[in-house]
Amino acid sequence: MNLTSVFPHPIIQGPTAGGNNTPAQIAAVSNAGALGSLACSLLSPAAMREQTAQIRALTDKPFCLNFFVLETPRPDPADIAQAAEWLKPLWSSLGWSELPTPAKWCEDFAAQFEALIELRPAVASFTFGILSAEQIQRLHDAGIVVIGTITHAEEAVAWQGRGADAVIASGTESGGHRGTFIGAQEDATLKTFELLPQIVAAVDIPVIAAGGIMDGADIKRALNMGAQAVQMGTAFLVTDESAINPHYKQRLLTAGDHPTRLTRTFSGRYARGLVNRLMRELEPVEAQLPPYPVQNALTTPIRAEAAKRGDTELMSLWCGTGVARARPMPAAKLVETLLSEMNAA
Incomplete structure:
Protein backbone atom coordinates (compact mmCIF):
# COMPACT_ATOMS: atom_id res chain seq x y z
CA MET A 1 0.00 0.00 0.00
CA GLU A 71 -0.48 -8.52 29.34
CA THR A 72 -1.84 -7.49 32.73
CA PRO A 73 0.86 -8.49 35.28
CA ARG A 74 0.47 -10.26 38.63
CA PRO A 75 3.60 -9.17 40.50
CA ASP A 76 4.88 -10.77 43.69
CA PRO A 77 3.98 -8.57 46.71
CA ALA A 78 7.57 -8.94 47.98
CA ASP A 79 8.87 -7.40 44.74
CA ILE A 80 6.44 -4.50 45.14
CA ALA A 81 7.57 -3.92 48.73
CA GLN A 82 11.23 -3.90 47.60
CA ALA A 83 10.48 -1.45 44.77
CA ALA A 84 8.62 0.85 47.17
CA GLU A 85 11.67 0.77 49.45
CA TRP A 86 13.97 1.76 46.56
CA LEU A 87 11.58 4.64 45.83
CA LYS A 88 11.45 5.76 49.49
CA PRO A 89 13.95 8.67 49.19
CA LEU A 90 11.70 10.12 46.50
CA TRP A 91 8.23 9.64 48.04
CA SER A 92 9.39 10.55 51.53
CA SER A 93 10.81 13.82 50.13
CA LEU A 94 7.20 14.68 49.21
CA GLY A 95 6.24 14.37 52.88
CA TRP A 96 4.49 11.02 52.49
CA SER A 97 4.58 8.26 55.13
CA GLU A 98 4.12 5.56 52.48
CA LEU A 99 3.87 5.06 48.72
CA PRO A 100 0.23 4.90 47.54
CA THR A 101 -0.75 1.47 46.20
CA PRO A 102 -1.88 1.61 42.54
CA ALA A 103 -5.54 0.71 41.94
CA LYS A 104 -4.40 -1.23 38.86
CA TRP A 105 -1.14 -1.88 37.02
CA ALA A 243 -1.44 19.45 27.03
CA ILE A 244 1.91 18.75 28.68
CA ASN A 245 2.52 20.32 32.08
CA PRO A 246 3.73 23.94 31.57
CA HIS A 247 6.86 23.29 33.66
CA TYR A 248 7.66 20.24 31.49
CA LYS A 249 7.11 22.29 28.32
CA GLN A 250 9.40 25.02 29.65
CA ARG A 251 12.13 22.43 30.33
CA LEU A 252 11.85 21.20 26.72
CA LEU A 253 11.97 24.72 25.29
CA THR A 254 15.04 25.62 27.37
CA ALA A 255 16.74 22.20 27.11
CA GLY A 256 19.72 23.47 25.12
CA ASP A 257 22.49 20.89 25.50
CA HIS A 258 21.03 19.36 28.70
CA PRO A 259 21.54 15.60 28.27
CA THR A 260 18.81 13.08 27.52
CA ARG A 261 19.26 9.38 28.17
CA LEU A 262 17.48 6.06 28.06
CA THR A 263 16.33 4.94 31.50
CA ARG A 264 14.24 2.21 33.15
CA THR A 265 13.83 4.22 36.36
CA PHE A 266 10.40 5.72 35.68
CA SER A 267 8.55 2.84 34.08
CA GLY A 268 10.62 -0.35 34.05
CA ARG A 269 11.07 -0.11 30.27
CA TYR A 270 13.77 1.89 28.51
CA ALA A 271 12.55 5.37 27.61
CA ARG A 272 14.39 8.58 26.70
CA GLY A 273 13.99 11.88 28.53
CA LEU A 274 15.89 14.77 30.07
CA VAL A 275 18.19 13.62 32.87
CA ASN A 276 16.88 14.68 36.30
CA ARG A 277 17.01 13.78 40.00
CA LEU A 278 14.69 10.75 39.79
CA MET A 279 16.86 9.17 37.08
CA ARG A 280 20.07 9.86 38.98
CA GLU A 281 18.81 8.62 42.38
CA LEU A 282 17.47 5.33 41.02
CA GLU A 283 20.37 4.64 38.66
CA PRO A 284 22.18 2.29 41.12
CA VAL A 285 19.14 -0.05 41.25
CA GLU A 286 17.87 0.59 37.70
CA ALA A 287 18.53 -2.96 36.44
CA GLN A 288 16.61 -4.50 39.37
CA LEU A 289 13.44 -2.39 39.16
CA PRO A 290 10.19 -4.18 38.21
CA PRO A 291 9.34 -4.27 34.50
CA TYR A 292 6.69 -2.16 32.79
CA PRO A 293 3.86 -1.60 33.71
CA VAL A 294 4.54 -2.27 37.41
CA GLN A 295 7.32 0.30 37.91
CA ASN A 296 5.32 2.77 35.82
CA ALA A 297 2.30 2.39 38.11
CA LEU A 298 4.46 2.68 41.25
CA THR A 299 6.07 5.97 40.14
CA THR A 300 2.85 7.49 38.74
CA PRO A 301 1.71 9.07 42.05
CA ILE A 302 5.20 10.53 42.63
CA ARG A 303 5.24 12.06 39.15
CA ALA A 304 1.66 13.34 39.47
CA GLU A 305 2.41 15.05 42.78
CA ALA A 306 5.64 16.51 41.36
CA ALA A 307 3.65 17.87 38.40
CA LYS A 308 1.21 19.58 40.79
CA ARG A 309 4.15 21.17 42.60
CA GLY A 310 5.96 22.12 39.39
CA ASP A 311 8.95 19.98 40.44
CA THR A 312 10.45 18.78 37.16
CA GLU A 313 13.17 16.84 38.99
CA LEU A 314 10.63 14.11 39.85
CA MET A 315 8.66 14.20 36.57
CA SER A 316 9.28 12.07 33.47
CA LEU A 317 10.50 14.65 30.94
CA TRP A 318 10.21 12.44 27.86
CA CYS A 319 11.80 13.84 24.71
CA GLY A 320 14.15 12.82 21.93
CA THR A 321 17.75 13.84 21.32
CA GLY A 322 16.61 16.63 18.97
CA VAL A 323 14.73 18.51 21.72
CA ALA A 324 16.89 21.64 21.40
CA ARG A 325 15.44 22.09 17.90
Whole structure:
Protein backbone atom coordinates (compact mmCIF):
# COMPACT_ATOMS: atom_id res chain seq x y z
CA MET A 1 0.00 0.00 0.00
CA ASN A 2 0.95 3.65 -0.30
CA LEU A 3 0.51 5.70 2.87
CA THR A 4 -0.34 8.83 0.87
CA SER A 5 -3.62 7.14 0.00
CA VAL A 6 -4.46 7.42 3.72
CA PHE A 7 -2.99 10.85 4.55
CA PRO A 8 -1.56 13.25 1.94
CA HIS A 9 1.57 14.55 3.72
CA PRO A 10 4.31 12.13 4.91
CA ILE A 11 4.18 13.27 8.55
CA ILE A 12 2.69 11.42 11.54
CA GLN A 13 2.37 13.29 14.83
CA GLY A 14 3.82 10.86 17.35
CA PRO A 15 1.49 9.69 20.12
CA THR A 16 2.62 10.92 23.55
CA ALA A 17 0.88 9.11 26.41
CA GLY A 18 -0.12 10.56 29.76
CA GLY A 19 -2.66 13.11 28.56
CA ASN A 20 -0.16 15.09 26.48
CA ASN A 21 -2.09 14.54 23.23
CA THR A 22 -5.35 16.42 22.96
CA PRO A 23 -8.22 15.94 20.51
CA ALA A 24 -7.57 19.54 19.37
CA GLN A 25 -3.93 18.71 18.54
CA ILE A 26 -4.81 15.53 16.66
CA ALA A 27 -7.56 17.24 14.68
CA ALA A 28 -5.31 20.19 13.82
CA VAL A 29 -2.59 17.87 12.49
CA SER A 30 -5.06 15.76 10.47
CA ASN A 31 -6.83 18.85 9.10
CA ALA A 32 -3.41 20.07 7.90
CA GLY A 33 -3.05 16.88 5.83
CA ALA A 34 -0.69 14.95 8.14
CA LEU A 35 -1.80 12.14 10.48
CA GLY A 36 -2.73 13.00 14.04
CA SER A 37 -2.28 10.22 16.64
CA LEU A 38 -4.04 9.78 19.98
CA ALA A 39 -2.08 7.83 22.61
CA CYS A 40 -4.66 5.40 24.02
CA SER A 41 -2.24 3.27 26.03
CA LEU A 42 -3.25 4.77 29.38
CA LEU A 43 -6.92 5.36 28.49
CA SER A 44 -9.90 3.26 29.52
CA PRO A 45 -12.31 2.21 26.74
CA ALA A 46 -14.73 4.91 27.99
CA ALA A 47 -12.03 7.60 27.74
CA MET A 48 -11.06 6.29 24.28
CA ARG A 49 -14.68 6.68 23.12
CA GLU A 50 -14.97 10.16 24.59
CA GLN A 51 -11.73 11.49 23.10
CA THR A 52 -12.36 9.87 19.71
CA ALA A 53 -15.77 11.57 19.61
CA GLN A 54 -14.07 14.89 20.39
CA ILE A 55 -11.59 14.36 17.53
CA ARG A 56 -14.42 13.50 15.13
CA ALA A 57 -16.27 16.68 16.15
CA LEU A 58 -13.20 18.65 14.98
CA THR A 59 -12.15 16.76 11.83
CA ASP A 60 -13.48 14.37 9.21
CA LYS A 61 -9.91 13.48 8.20
CA PRO A 62 -8.08 10.20 9.04
CA PHE A 63 -6.36 9.88 12.41
CA CYS A 64 -4.56 7.15 14.34
CA LEU A 65 -5.17 5.49 17.71
CA ASN A 66 -2.00 4.14 19.37
CA PHE A 67 -1.66 1.32 21.94
CA PHE A 68 0.79 -0.58 24.12
CA VAL A 69 0.46 -4.35 23.52
CA LEU A 70 0.47 -5.61 27.11
CA GLU A 71 -0.48 -8.52 29.34
CA THR A 72 -1.84 -7.49 32.73
CA PRO A 73 0.86 -8.49 35.28
CA ARG A 74 0.47 -10.26 38.63
CA PRO A 75 3.60 -9.17 40.50
CA ASP A 76 4.88 -10.77 43.69
CA PRO A 77 3.98 -8.57 46.71
CA ALA A 78 7.57 -8.94 47.98
CA ASP A 79 8.87 -7.40 44.74
CA ILE A 80 6.44 -4.50 45.14
CA ALA A 81 7.57 -3.92 48.73
CA GLN A 82 11.23 -3.90 47.60
CA ALA A 83 10.48 -1.45 44.77
CA ALA A 84 8.62 0.85 47.17
CA GLU A 85 11.67 0.77 49.45
CA TRP A 86 13.97 1.76 46.56
CA LEU A 87 11.58 4.64 45.83
CA LYS A 88 11.45 5.76 49.49
CA PRO A 89 13.95 8.67 49.19
CA LEU A 90 11.70 10.12 46.50
CA TRP A 91 8.23 9.64 48.04
CA SER A 92 9.39 10.55 51.53
CA SER A 93 10.81 13.82 50.13
CA LEU A 94 7.20 14.68 49.21
CA GLY A 95 6.24 14.37 52.88
CA TRP A 96 4.49 11.02 52.49
CA SER A 97 4.58 8.26 55.13
CA GLU A 98 4.12 5.56 52.48
CA LEU A 99 3.87 5.06 48.72
CA PRO A 100 0.23 4.90 47.54
CA THR A 101 -0.75 1.47 46.20
CA PRO A 102 -1.88 1.61 42.54
CA ALA A 103 -5.54 0.71 41.94
CA LYS A 104 -4.40 -1.23 38.86
CA TRP A 105 -1.14 -1.88 37.02
CA CYS A 106 -2.38 -1.00 33.53
CA GLU A 107 -5.43 -0.79 31.29
CA ASP A 108 -6.78 -4.11 29.99
CA PHE A 109 -5.45 -4.36 26.45
CA ALA A 110 -8.12 -6.90 25.42
CA ALA A 111 -10.85 -4.40 26.40
CA GLN A 112 -9.02 -1.57 24.63
CA PHE A 113 -8.75 -3.73 21.50
CA GLU A 114 -12.51 -4.35 21.41
CA ALA A 115 -13.13 -0.61 21.80
CA LEU A 116 -10.68 0.03 18.95
CA ILE A 117 -12.62 -2.30 16.63
CA GLU A 118 -15.82 -0.48 17.59
CA LEU A 119 -14.32 3.01 17.04
CA ARG A 120 -12.85 2.21 13.61
CA PRO A 121 -10.21 4.92 13.18
CA ALA A 122 -8.45 5.02 9.82
CA VAL A 123 -5.17 3.84 11.39
CA ALA A 124 -4.07 2.00 14.56
CA SER A 125 -0.45 1.74 15.68
CA PHE A 126 1.07 -0.54 18.30
CA THR A 127 4.22 -0.77 20.40
CA PHE A 128 5.78 -2.94 23.18
CA GLY A 129 4.60 -6.12 21.48
CA ILE A 130 3.07 -7.66 18.38
CA LEU A 131 -0.52 -8.56 17.49
CA SER A 132 -1.60 -12.00 16.34
CA ALA A 133 -2.48 -12.54 12.67
CA GLU A 134 -6.10 -12.98 13.83
CA GLN A 135 -6.13 -9.61 15.58
CA ILE A 136 -4.66 -7.91 12.51
CA GLN A 137 -7.30 -9.57 10.32
CA ARG A 138 -10.05 -8.27 12.62
CA LEU A 139 -8.63 -4.74 12.29
CA HIS A 140 -8.47 -5.09 8.49
CA ASP A 141 -12.07 -6.35 8.46
CA ALA A 142 -12.99 -3.13 10.30
CA GLY A 143 -11.17 -1.07 7.63
CA ILE A 144 -8.26 -0.11 9.91
CA VAL A 145 -4.68 0.27 8.65
CA VAL A 146 -2.27 -1.53 11.05
CA ILE A 147 1.18 -0.16 11.90
CA GLY A 148 3.70 -1.87 14.24
CA THR A 149 6.63 -0.21 16.00
CA ILE A 150 10.03 -1.88 15.64
CA THR A 151 13.63 -1.31 16.69
CA HIS A 152 15.43 -3.89 14.51
CA ALA A 153 14.91 -5.93 11.34
CA GLU A 154 13.71 -9.17 12.97
CA GLU A 155 10.78 -7.29 14.49
CA ALA A 156 9.90 -5.69 11.15
CA VAL A 157 9.86 -9.08 9.44
CA ALA A 158 7.65 -10.42 12.24
CA TRP A 159 5.07 -7.63 11.80
CA GLN A 160 5.09 -8.09 8.03
CA GLY A 161 4.60 -11.84 8.50
CA ARG A 162 1.52 -11.24 10.66
CA GLY A 163 -0.04 -8.99 8.03
CA ALA A 164 0.76 -5.42 9.19
CA ASP A 165 0.42 -2.65 6.61
CA ALA A 166 3.52 -0.68 7.69
CA VAL A 167 6.18 -0.43 10.39
CA ILE A 168 7.64 2.47 12.35
CA ALA A 169 11.44 2.13 12.49
CA SER A 170 12.28 3.73 15.84
CA GLY A 171 15.92 4.76 16.28
CA THR A 172 17.55 5.27 19.66
CA GLU A 173 17.17 9.07 19.34
CA SER A 174 13.39 8.71 19.85
CA GLY A 175 11.87 10.28 22.95
CA GLY A 176 9.73 8.23 25.31
CA HIS A 177 9.55 4.44 25.33
CA ARG A 178 11.47 2.01 23.16
CA GLY A 179 9.30 -0.47 21.27
CA THR A 180 11.62 -3.50 21.39
CA PHE A 181 9.74 -6.80 21.71
CA ILE A 182 12.21 -9.40 20.38
CA GLY A 183 15.48 -9.72 22.34
CA ALA A 184 16.86 -7.40 25.01
CA GLN A 185 15.91 -3.73 24.83
CA GLU A 186 19.50 -2.68 25.43
CA ASP A 187 20.62 -4.61 22.32
CA ALA A 188 18.50 -2.43 19.97
CA THR A 189 21.16 0.26 19.58
CA LEU A 190 20.77 1.57 16.02
CA LYS A 191 20.18 5.25 15.37
CA THR A 192 17.37 6.24 13.01
CA PHE A 193 19.46 6.66 9.86
CA GLU A 194 21.40 3.45 10.58
CA LEU A 195 18.18 1.50 11.21
CA LEU A 196 16.12 2.89 8.31
CA PRO A 197 18.05 1.38 5.36
CA GLN A 198 18.17 -2.02 7.09
CA ILE A 199 14.39 -2.04 7.53
CA VAL A 200 13.69 -0.80 4.00
CA ALA A 201 15.84 -3.70 2.73
CA ALA A 202 14.22 -6.25 5.06
CA VAL A 203 10.50 -5.71 4.30
CA ASP A 204 8.21 -4.94 1.37
CA ILE A 205 5.67 -2.91 3.36
CA PRO A 206 6.00 0.87 3.93
CA VAL A 207 8.54 2.01 6.52
CA ILE A 208 8.02 5.10 8.69
CA ALA A 209 11.17 6.68 10.20
CA ALA A 210 11.15 7.91 13.81
CA GLY A 211 13.77 9.37 16.13
CA GLY A 212 15.54 12.74 16.06
CA ILE A 213 13.48 14.04 13.12
CA MET A 214 12.79 17.70 13.85
CA ASP A 215 12.59 19.66 10.58
CA GLY A 216 11.81 19.39 6.88
CA ALA A 217 15.41 18.62 5.93
CA ASP A 218 15.32 15.60 8.28
CA ILE A 219 12.07 14.45 6.65
CA LYS A 220 13.53 14.82 3.16
CA ARG A 221 16.58 12.77 4.19
CA ALA A 222 14.34 9.97 5.53
CA LEU A 223 12.23 9.93 2.36
CA ASN A 224 15.36 9.86 0.20
CA MET A 225 16.52 6.79 2.17
CA GLY A 226 13.32 4.89 1.42
CA ALA A 227 10.88 5.90 4.18
CA GLN A 228 7.31 6.58 3.06
CA ALA A 229 6.71 8.90 6.02
CA VAL A 230 8.17 10.05 9.34
CA GLN A 231 6.77 10.03 12.88
CA MET A 232 7.63 13.06 15.03
CA GLY A 233 6.86 13.13 18.74
CA THR A 234 9.14 15.71 20.37
CA ALA A 235 8.48 18.32 17.68
CA PHE A 236 4.73 18.19 18.39
CA LEU A 237 5.09 18.04 22.21
CA VAL A 238 5.72 21.80 22.33
CA THR A 239 2.90 22.82 19.97
CA ASP A 240 0.18 25.11 21.34
CA GLU A 241 -2.43 22.33 21.49
CA SER A 242 -0.21 19.91 23.44
CA ALA A 243 -1.44 19.45 27.03
CA ILE A 244 1.91 18.75 28.68
CA ASN A 245 2.52 20.32 32.08
CA PRO A 246 3.73 23.94 31.57
CA HIS A 247 6.86 23.29 33.66
CA TYR A 248 7.66 20.24 31.49
CA LYS A 249 7.11 22.29 28.32
CA GLN A 250 9.40 25.02 29.65
CA ARG A 251 12.13 22.43 30.33
CA LEU A 252 11.85 21.20 26.72
CA LEU A 253 11.97 24.72 25.29
CA THR A 254 15.04 25.62 27.37
CA ALA A 255 16.74 22.20 27.11
CA GLY A 256 19.72 23.47 25.12
CA ASP A 257 22.49 20.89 25.50
CA HIS A 258 21.03 19.36 28.70
CA PRO A 259 21.54 15.60 28.27
CA THR A 260 18.81 13.08 27.52
CA ARG A 261 19.26 9.38 28.17
CA LEU A 262 17.48 6.06 28.06
CA THR A 263 16.33 4.94 31.50
CA ARG A 264 14.24 2.21 33.15
CA THR A 265 13.83 4.22 36.36
CA PHE A 266 10.40 5.72 35.68
CA SER A 267 8.55 2.84 34.08
CA GLY A 268 10.62 -0.35 34.05
CA ARG A 269 11.07 -0.11 30.27
CA TYR A 270 13.77 1.89 28.51
CA ALA A 271 12.55 5.37 27.61
CA ARG A 272 14.39 8.58 26.70
CA GLY A 273 13.99 11.88 28.53
CA LEU A 274 15.89 14.77 30.07
CA VAL A 275 18.19 13.62 32.87
CA ASN A 276 16.88 14.68 36.30
CA ARG A 277 17.01 13.78 40.00
CA LEU A 278 14.69 10.75 39.79
CA MET A 279 16.86 9.17 37.08
CA ARG A 280 20.07 9.86 38.98
CA GLU A 281 18.81 8.62 42.38
CA LEU A 282 17.47 5.33 41.02
CA GLU A 283 20.37 4.64 38.66
CA PRO A 284 22.18 2.29 41.12
CA VAL A 285 19.14 -0.05 41.25
CA GLU A 286 17.87 0.59 37.70
CA ALA A 287 18.53 -2.96 36.44
CA GLN A 288 16.61 -4.50 39.37
CA LEU A 289 13.44 -2.39 39.16
CA PRO A 290 10.19 -4.18 38.21
CA PRO A 291 9.34 -4.27 34.50
CA TYR A 292 6.69 -2.16 32.79
CA PRO A 293 3.86 -1.60 33.71
CA VAL A 294 4.54 -2.27 37.41
CA GLN A 295 7.32 0.30 37.91
CA ASN A 296 5.32 2.77 35.82
CA ALA A 297 2.30 2.39 38.11
CA LEU A 298 4.46 2.68 41.25
CA THR A 299 6.07 5.97 40.14
CA THR A 300 2.85 7.49 38.74
CA PRO A 301 1.71 9.07 42.05
CA ILE A 302 5.20 10.53 42.63
CA ARG A 303 5.24 12.06 39.15
CA ALA A 304 1.66 13.34 39.47
CA GLU A 305 2.41 15.05 42.78
CA ALA A 306 5.64 16.51 41.36
CA ALA A 307 3.65 17.87 38.40
CA LYS A 308 1.21 19.58 40.79
CA ARG A 309 4.15 21.17 42.60
CA GLY A 310 5.96 22.12 39.39
CA ASP A 311 8.95 19.98 40.44
CA THR A 312 10.45 18.78 37.16
CA GLU A 313 13.17 16.84 38.99
CA LEU A 314 10.63 14.11 39.85
CA MET A 315 8.66 14.20 36.57
CA SER A 316 9.28 12.07 33.47
CA LEU A 317 10.50 14.65 30.94
CA TRP A 318 10.21 12.44 27.86
CA CYS A 319 11.80 13.84 24.71
CA GLY A 320 14.15 12.82 21.93
CA THR A 321 17.75 13.84 21.32
CA GLY A 322 16.61 16.63 18.97
CA VAL A 323 14.73 18.51 21.72
CA ALA A 324 16.89 21.64 21.40
CA ARG A 325 15.44 22.09 17.90
CA ALA A 326 11.78 21.93 19.04
CA ARG A 327 9.77 25.00 18.04
CA PRO A 328 6.63 26.26 19.82
CA MET A 329 3.79 27.09 17.42
CA PRO A 330 0.30 25.85 16.57
CA ALA A 331 0.28 22.25 15.32
CA ALA A 332 -1.10 23.14 11.88
CA LYS A 333 1.58 25.82 11.49
CA LEU A 334 4.25 23.24 12.33
CA VAL A 335 2.95 20.90 9.60
CA GLU A 336 2.97 23.82 7.12
CA THR A 337 6.51 24.82 8.21
CA LEU A 338 7.81 21.25 7.89
CA LEU A 339 6.36 20.92 4.38
CA SER A 340 7.90 24.16 3.18
CA GLU A 341 11.29 23.16 4.67
CA MET A 342 10.97 19.73 3.04
CA ASN A 343 10.29 21.26 -0.34
CA ALA A 344 13.17 23.72 0.08
CA ALA A 345 15.50 20.82 0.94
